[in-house]
Every structure is written in structure tokens, then in C-alpha cells.
Amino acid sequence: MVELLKKLLSKTDALNILELISDLSACENNESYKPLFGQLQNLFDFTDAVCGNGNLKDALLSKKPVYNYLPINYPEGYLRRYFNKGYHILDPMFKETVKTGQVENWNEVNKRLFSGKKEIVYSDAAQFGLNDGFTYGMSDSSYNNWSMFWFAGRKVDNTARTKHIIQLTVPHLHEAYKRLLAKDKKKRYHLTPKELEVLNWLKEGKSSWETGMILRISERTVNFHINNIKVKLESTNRTQAVAIALRENLIQL
Numbered sequence: 001m002v003e004l005l006k007k008l009l010s011k012t013d014a015l016n017i018l019e020l021i022s023d024l025s026a027c028e029n030n031e032s033y034k035p036l037f038g039q040l041q042n043l044f045d046f047t048d049a050v051c052g053n054g055n056l057k058d059a060l061l062s063k064k065p066v067y068n069y070l071p072i073n074y075p076e077g078y079l080r081r082y083f084n085k086g087y088h089i090l091d092p093m094f095k096e097t098v099k100t101g102q103v104e105n106w107n108e109v110n111k112r113l114f115s116g117k118k119e120i121v122y123s124d125a126a127q128f129g130l131n132d133g134f135t136y137g138m139s140d141s142s143y144n145n146w147s148m149f150w151f152a153g154r155k156v157d158n159t160a161r162t163k164h165i166i167q168l169t170v171p172h173l174h175e176a177y178k179r180l181l182a183k184d185k186k187k188r189y190h191l192t193p194k195e196l197e198v199l200n201w202l203k204e205g206k207s208s209w210e211t212g213m214i215l216r217i218s219e220r221t222v223n224f225h226i227n228n229i230k231v232k233l234e235s236t237n238r239t240q241a242v243a244i245a246l247r248e249n250l251i252q253l
Contacts, residue, residue, distance in 0.1 A: 008161045016043055017168055024176040030070060033180055037072045040151075040169060044162045047153035048130060050074040051173065053181055055247070056098065056139055056146040068181055074150070078128040087121050093135040094148060103136040103163040106152070125152070132156045136166050138174035145249055147174040178249070185248050189232050198225045199251050203242045 009017075020039045027033045037049050049072035071079060082088065092113055097104045110122055118126070125131075133152030139145065149170055156162070191199070194215075201211040208222040215222070226238055235241040245251045 008164050013043060013161075013165070017165070020169060021172045024172045027176055027180070029180060029183075033176060034070070034072055040165075043165050043169075044151075044157060045153065046133065046151040046156050048072070048074045048133075049149065049151050050079070051147055051149045051177055053145070053147045053174075053177055070177070074152075075128040075130070078125060078130065081124060082121075085124075087124070091121050092119060093121070093133075093150070097135045097137055097148065103134055103166045105156075105158045105163075106133045106135070107158065129154050132158070134158075134162070134166055136170050138171050145178060147177050149173060182249050185250055189248070189250065191229065191232060191250060195225050195229050195232075196251060198222060199229060199242060199245050202226070202238050203246070203251055203253075 016039065020036060020043075023036055023039065024033075027036065040049075041047075050069060051072070052069040054068060069079070082091075088094070093104055093106055093109055096109045096113070106122065106125075110116060110119065113119070130152040131154050133150060133156050135148065135150050137146055137148035139147075147170075149166075151166070186196075197215060198211055201214060206214065208226065209219045212219045212222045226241075229241050229245075230236070230238070233241050233244045235244055242251075246253065
């Protein structure tokens with residue numbers, strides 16, 4: 001693998017990838033995240049990108065989009081059409097990437113699945129100048145949290161080098177995007193560090209008394225935090241509060 005990468009990537013490529021990884025680990029918000037795709041454009045040729053994050057099982061089954069997405073110079077008109085027409089369910093690039101776990105080139109998938117005849121998702125994308133591209137994603141083991149990335153343009157170099165660059169960088173793009181979304185969600189729900197602690201122990205099935213003993217606070221204080229949590233998460237009971245917190249990645253299994 002190392003020898004293959006040496007053949008495919010130059011020293012400049014390797015340095016640019018390391019710089020991008022370092023910058024991704026330090027980015028704090030969408031405003032600092034989005035420009036980093038410009039660094040990726042220095043490594044391979046694409047003009048438009050978009051990333052989505054959510055529960056993979058829900059995304060494949062739901063009639064409505066159930067994940068967050070962040071366009072990077074991606075045509076808003078096409079995104080509206082994509083979701084309005086339910087392409088998030090039909091998208092062969094999305095499905096094939098999930099199935100193979102590999103970096104998938106759009107034209108290769110089109111030839112493989114449709115013998116080169118333009119399927120509707122491809123045809124509509126081409127109307128917006130998205131003639132070719134790559135799709136690749138990352139997920140946790142339970143598929144509760146996945147990110148999918150689309151890199152597109154009128155012409156994208158379909159080479160082994162490009163695929164390896166995407167394989168090397170997308171895991172870091174995923175981790176950064178996941179971290180930013182988690183930060184945004186915590187900010188939106190305004191959960192305090194103590195409330196998150198209480199939620200984590202509720203997740204473990206602990207009672208208010210047990211949670212109080214663990215956190216060295218009174219049972220009454222635990223119940224005060226639980227009531228606040230239920231209000232903030234708009235839940236009717238503590239079980240639903242835990243379910244919402246897990247769904248929103250406010251806490252982890």
C-alpha cells in the first residue's frame with residue numbers, strides 16, 4: 001500500500017494532504033470548514049462539492065431528507081430538485097457507495113448499472129453542469145452517524161491518484177464535519193455539561209438516586225436537571241430524551 005501511494009502521490013501531494021488534515025483538526029465552524037475544500041481542489045480537479053451527515057438507515061428508507069447537508073459551491077437549484085424529487089432515495093451513486101464502501105466515479109457507476117444510458121439523477125445533474133464526479137462516505141459501525149461527500153464538475157479526472165486522495169482525505173473531512181455538527185446541536189439545544197452528564201447516566205439505565213450518588217449531587221438536583229433536559233429536547237419522558245440525544249449525537253452509545 002505504501003509503495004502504491006509513493007507511485008501515485010508526489011511529495012507535494014503528501015505535504016498538501018498533511019496540511020489539509022492539520023487544518024481540518026483545527027477548524028471551529030462551517031466558515032472555517034468550507035474554505036478547506038479549496039485546498040482539496042489543489043489536489044484534484046473538481047468545482048462543486050456537497051456533504052451530508054445523518055443516520056444511514058433512515059436516509060435510505062425515509063421519503064423525506066433526514067440528514068444535514070452542507071453545499072460547497074453546489075448548485076442550490078439542483079439540491080432543491082434533488083430533495084423535492086426524492087433523489088436522496090434513488091441516487092445510484094449514493095447507493096453504490098454504501099454497497100461497495102469504495103470511492104465511486106459517477107460515469108463508471110452509470111456504465112455499470114445502466115450500460116451508459118443516462119439515469120434521471122445523472123440527467124438532472126448534468127443540466128446544472130454536474131457531468132461527472134465522485135461519491136464517497138464514512139460511517140460508524142452502527143451506521144447511526146455517517147457522512148457522504150460528492151465532488152463534481154463538468155469534467156473530473158477519473159484516475160487512481162484521484163481516488164486515493166479522496167480515500168485519504170474524506171475520513172478527516174467526516175470527523176471534522178461530525179464534530180462541527182455535534183457542536184452546533186449542543187449549542188442549539190443549550191444543554192449544559194451537567195445535563196449531558198446526567199443524560200449519559202440515564203442512558204446507562206441509572207435511576208435519579210443512583211445518578212445523584214455517582215455525580216455527588218442530590219436526587220432532587222438530578223430530577224431538576226432531568227426536567228430541564230426534557231423541556232429542551234421537547235421529550236415527554238427520560239427514555240425519549242435519551243433517544244433524542246442519541247439521534248442528535250449529543251451523547252454516544
